[in-house]
Amino acid sequence: WTDSINQANKRALLAWAKESGIDLVQINGQRRYGGPPPGWVGDPPPAGPEGFMPQDVYENVLIPLCQSVGKLYEFRLMMTFSGLNRGFAYAKYSNR
DSSP states (O other): OGGGSOHHHHHHHHHHHHHHTOOOEEETTEEEEESSOTTOOSSOOOOOOEEEOOTTOOHHHHHHHHHTTSOEEEEEEEEOTTSOEEEEEEEEESOO
16 A cells, blocks of 8 residues: 555655644544644534545645644544545635
């Protein structure tokens, strides 16, 4: 299965995570960023947009794109247990 992972994209993702200090956690078939952000007070915001994308796009492209729209509360990229992007993600913003 590792042959099906685009190695250049994987290296770019790892370099971006190290450079930005972003901590990505993979649990139960999804890789998660955020939730709640530092200093958050109160309940979590309502669910946000769902997106579909090519399977060779990862958080180093998707999170900055979503952050250009507004402050992210949480971003979840659905993953196969072998580490491949399943082609969809969920973005939850701090406010609508």
